[in-house]
Amino acid sequence: MIDLSIAKPTSFRVNNALANWTPDAAMMAMENSHDSHPSIDHLILLVFEAVLEVVCVSLPGYIIARLGHFDADKQKFLANLNVMLFTPCLIFTKLASQLNADKLIDLAVIPFIFVIQTAVSYLVSICVSKAFRFGKRPANFVTAMGVFGNSNSLPISLVISLSQTLKGLHWDRIPGDNDDEVAARGILYLLVFQQLGQLVRWSWGYHVLLAPKSRYAEYQDETIEEGRYRDDVPRDGVLIPGLDGNVTETDDHNDSDGSDESDVYEPAGRTPVAGTSVASPSDSDDETSVPRKRSAGKHDSGIHSPNSHSVTAGPGDMTLFPRMQDLSDPDIPSGLEGYYVRTCLRIKSAVVSIKQRIVQLSTRAYKALPTPIQSGLARVWGLWLRVYNFLWEFMNPPLWAMLIAIIVASVPDLQRLFFQEGTFVNNSVTRAVSQSGGVAVPLILVVLGANLARNTQAQETSDPEEQQIGKRLLIASLISRMLLPTIIMAPILALFAKYVPVSILDDPIFIIVCFLLTGAPSALQLAQICQINEVYEGVMSKILFQSYVIWILPSTLVLVMMALETVEWAL
Known part of the structure; x- marks a missing residue:
């Protein structure tokens, strides 16, 4: 178990270090300053091994896609399956086994x-956008590329691999x-960062930074002409469907550009709810989601989606679960099957009758x-309806898994039931969930790898602006994401690790x-948003190839070296 208790005050650590300082001690510290991590040559080899492990897992997907056996629909299906099943299992096992009520407080440093x-x-x-003299739309694109990592x-994958190859990452606060x-702690930290990023990415990123061209006043005339002469050609699948989280399409996009609903790619990833239709993976498509609007009259209580800003809360609508729909009787077969169907119908009829009686009495x-x-x-009920609708619009399988994991971790008896060795639940349910979670990362x-295979193929663009500034957008995006933030954040993180008295900042x-x-x-996921909103799709493909294939090894090496030096300096 992790000890995330508050570390000793900074003043104590500094005064203690000053009290024990001698010239001989300083010389010994200089001689042994790099004993906690390998030499630079060996470190390069270890980081290369970690990156190569990621490449080896991705390579089969790349090869199969290049051979034509892993098309967009299959990629879409596997990405959705991962988001709906395997990733929630991974989140639950890692969070619920590592947390407890006391340790949640220390994790508050992560949002900060x-x-x-x-x-x-x-x-x-x-x-960077000002230096390249970009307009509003390309500047927003560069901002999206820089902000959302x-x-x-x-x-x-890198954290799991580094935890097995790098020595000196063990935390002295944890015996044994x-x-x-x-690796489990690293995944826990990453998952918290991931969910925070999802919240911002699919709100500010989707609706503002990577909005369709029609949302910009300076492109209004151009988009009108494009809409007038555009051929009705079906669009290809998204570039990166469903990875790093999940998303569902929104009708707001259709309302803004006038495109038909069939032209918009809608990913799966919404938890199925009674009375709502869930798109199949073939029709739709992972660290969250864009709400799908629902039409009025779809629910028996007269409650509309929060996107429509028309929530009714009349006394006749006060039902606890407003999305339940009345059931229609199917054709009843004969024999044993008919008996089973009739029994189910009687039960459902009794439930509906009780529900109607409760509504009448209330x-x-x-x-x-x-x-x-x-x-x-009425005001309280309206608030309940807004919270209810918000939860079902906002929540998705990974978030549900995180919520359940926090509940289990906060109740010691539940945590022991699921994760104590030898219990029935641990040997059955927990073991099955852990096996499913192990599938998520591979x-x-x-x-x-399959998506990178598509991105390496030649792609043509009909956007004159993209053809003109595409190379500058690529360079600006790489600088804004992989270079300058690292230079600025490195000293900030070092100061946090040295002087902020929170225990997890001592965890290597x-x-x-x-x-x-x-x-x-x-x-x-940014590639998926660009595909949906038709935002510099060709540049987005080049950014993915450059960052995930060309620059990933030197970037990871530099970042790991700086992290290890920071850990040594902060001790």
């Missing part, structure tokens, strides 16, 4: 570091710490109350995770 990283990347991208597939515990009781109390109850990388794998995220390539 995330905000700083996001702000630094945002300011850097603005400065990959916090799921590649960093998780081992490589598996190091309506009658509501109308008997004084008007001020009715108004208060499957992500296989699909990544946490420092490595923070450094990896400062210079990680752009998030894979």
Whole structure:
């Protein structure tokens, strides 16, 4: 178990170090300053091994895709399957086994570091865009590439690999710490960063930074002409479907550009809800989601999607689960099957009858109350409906898994039930969930390789602006994501590790995770958003190839070296 208790005060550590300082001690410290990590040559080899492991897992997907056996629909299906099943299993096993109620407090430093990283990347991208003299739309594209880094597939694979190859990552606060515990803690930290990034990516990123061309006033005339003369040619699948999280399409996009709903790629990833239609993987497509609007009259309580801003909360609508639909009787067969169907129908009919009776009684009781109390109850009920709709629009399988994991970790009896060796639940349920979670990372990388195979193929663009500034966009995006944020964040992270008295800042794998995220390539989901909104798709493909194939090895080497030096300096 992790000891995330508050570290000793900084003043104590500094005063203690000064009290014990002597010239001989200083000389010995200089001689032994690099004993905790390998020499530079050996470190290069270890990092190369970690990156090569990622490449080896991704390579089969690349080869199969180049041979034509791994098309976009199959990639879409596997990505959705990973988001819906394997990634939630990974999240649950790693979080629920590592956390408890006391340790959740120390993890509060992660959102603070995330905000700083996001702000630094945002300011850097603005400065780079001004230096390249980009307009608003290309500047927003560079900002999206700089702010939203990959916090799921590649960093998780690197952390797992580095935990097995690099020595000196064991935390002295944990007796008997081992490589598996190091990897589990690294994944835990990454998952928290991932969910924070998902929130911003599919709100600010989708609707503002990577909005369709029609949202910009200076492109209005151009988009009108394109809409007038555009042929109705079906669009290809997304570049990176469903990786690093999940997303569902929104009708807001259709309303803005006038495109037909069949032209918009809708990924799966929404938890199925009674009374709502869930698109199949063939129709739709991982560190969150864009809400899908629902039409009025779809639910028996008259409740609309929060996107429509029309939530009714009349007394006759006060049902706890407003999305339940009335059931229609199917054709009843004969024999044993018919008996089973009739029994189910009787049960459902009884449930519906009880529900209607409860509604009638609650309506009658509501109308008997004084008007001020009715108004208060109506406001409370309206708030409940908004929370209910928000949860079902916002939540997705990875987030549900995180919520369940936090609940299990916060209740010691539940945590022991699931993770104590020898219990029935541990030997059955937990072991099955752990096996499913082990599939998540390899499957992500296989699909990544398949998508990179598509990105290496020649792609033509009909956007004159993209043809004119595409190379400059590529360079600006790489600088904004993989170079300048690392230069600025490195001293900030070092100061945090040295002087902020929070225990996880003493964990070597946490420092490595923070450094990896400062210079990680752009998030894979950005390619999906660019495909949906038709935003510089050719440039996006080149960015993915450059960052994930060309620059990943030197970038990872520099980031790991800086992280290890920071760990040594902060001791």
